Amino acid sequence: MTELLLVLIPLSFVAGWLFAGRRKAPHGEPGCSDVNPAYFRGLNFLLNEQPDKAIDVFIKLLEVDCDTVETHLALGNLFRRRGEVDRAIRVHQNLIARPTLTQEQRGEALLELGLDYMRAGLFDRAESLFSELCELNLHTRAALENLLQVYQHEKDWQRCLDVTEQLEPVAKRSMATEKVHYHCELAVEALKQGERGDAARLLKKARQIDKRHPRPLIMQARLAVAEDDCKTAERLFHKIEDIAPRHMALLIDELTHCYDERQRSDELTRRLVHLLARERSVPLIRETVERIARRDGAAAAVDFLREYVSDVDDPVLLHELIRVSLADPEVDATQLLHRLEDLLGRMLAEHPNYTCAHCGFQSRRYHWRCPGCKRWETMSWSSAAGHAPKEIE
Ligand SMILES: [Zn+2]
Numbered sequence: 001m002t003e004l005l006l007v008l009i010p011l012s013f014v015a016g017w018l019f020a021g022r023r024k025a026p027h028g029e030p031g032c033s034d035v036n037p038a039y040f041r042g043l044n045f046l047l048n049e050q051p052d053k054a055i056d057v058f059i060k061l062l063e064v065d066c067d068t069v070e071t072h073l074a075l076g077n078l079f080r081r082r083g084e085v086d087r088a089i090r091v092h093q094n095l096i097a098r099p100t101l102t103q104e105q106r107g108e109a110l111l112e113l114g115l116d117y118m119r120a121g122l123f124d125r126a127e128s129l130f131s132e133l134c135e136l137n138l139h140t141r142a143a144l145e146n147l148l149q150v151y152q153h154e155k156d157w158q159r160c161l162d163v164t165e166q167l168e169p170v171a172k173r174s175m176a177t178e179k180v181h182y183h184c185e186l187a188v189e190a191l192k193q194g195e196r197g198d199a200a201r202l203l204k205k206a207r208q209i210d211k212r213h214p215r216p217l218i219m220q221a222r223l224a225v226a227e228d229d230c231k232t233a234e235r236l237f238h239k240i241e242d243i244a245p246r247h248m249a250l251l252i253d254e255l256t257h258c259y260d261e262r263q264r265s266d267e268l269t270r271r272l273v274h275l276l277a278r279e280r281s282v283p284l285i286r287e288t289v290e291r292i293a294r295r296d297g298a299a300a301a302v303d304f305l306r307e308y309v310s311d312v313d314d315p316v317l318l319h320e321l322i323r324v325s326l327a328d329p330e331v332d333a334t335q336l337l338h339r340l341e342d343l344l345g346r347m348l349a350e351h352p353n354y355t356c357a358h359c360g361f362q363s364r365r366y367h368w369r370c371p372g373c374k375r376w377e378t379m380s381w382s383s384a385a386g387h388a389p390k391e392i393e
Helices: 002-024 037-047 051-061 069-081 083-095 103-122 123-136 140-153 157-171 176-192 196-209 214-226 231-243 245-261 265-278 284-295 297-309 315-327 333-351
Strands: 354-358 380-383
Touching: 037 051, 037 315, 069 103, 083 103, 103 123, 103 140, 123 140, 140 157, 157 176, 176 196, 176 214, 196 214, 214 231, 214 245, 231 245, 245 265, 245 284, 265 284, 284 297, 284 315, 297 315, 315 333
Parallel strands: none
Antiparallel strands: 354 380
16 A cells, blocks of 8 residues: 555646646646646545555546657556556557557557556467567567567577567667577477477578577487487597587486497496596486496496595485495495595585575574565574574574
8 A cells, every 4th residue: 555655646736737737728728727636536546545546547637648658658667567467458559559659659558558568477468569560660679589588488499580680780789599499499499389390491401590508509419319329429428528518418328328338338427537637517427327337346336436426416316326335335334424424524515504484585594674675674594504503683
């Protein structure tokens, strides 16, 4: 209620001010005579705490003409920012319905109404407004940016591509990354339809857009493996390893398939170890440990893992270390515990202790009032760290 008043009071003021202004206007223009009784009716609603009715009255009172277009736009934006999308839509629709608007004002109102529709989740309506703006050559960049949002939301990747082509010269920035992903998404859809030829063609296009983007390479490698073409896949693995070693973890199944196919499991383990020297990716470490454990036993896997566990503080590796250690009766449990204690200590030292139950704000110290959402007593102890909460003002 208080927040609403903050909007309504200036609104009633503007309505009153405009009205007074007109009274002074010469030559007996419309609205120049007596005080409009609607203004008092609006005030009355306001005083009786009926803000919805008051808003309707004031909006009607603010007859749209060149003087009040800006006020309407500001008011509509205010409503949208406050999350009152229905009201924002009403204000902007009311504005667009007027025949007296200039082309520029109409464009602005269409853009704002489109944004209201987006916020309300009415994407098809937003789409037709943004398309209209593009046709009218008004606010083209904003309209295209928003159209792109709409099509991305609808996963209409072909239209995303079309919009990107128009947007790139207007926005004067490269949108190669987006275009690569749109092509890849289209390829994913083609694969779902069983159209491998189409998928291959789309991926080739994606690579022409950005030679060094890993996604089309990864998809091509997968496609090659699915067609049992490990030779092509191998060539692609090398490229990906070169460009984006951290993404090799995504291809672990495909790698395994190609090496196991040719009974070259040892070679793969060596390759993974080599890869890990460049890129300490947790999924890759995990896979490598699995393979070492299978080939050389748990003790060898524990040895291998220890080196990484002390460098990479990651609970996944910690869990892996416990798992492989438990599988090996020879492993010295006391030594293992020392390692775990050390690692846990370091991990917890970085861990925020308190989390706000309302907004998720995290903090090392206790706050009676959450610095994030400003609510009282919403912070609570959120880790297993073992010292008493410290109070601060
Ligand atoms: Zn909070």
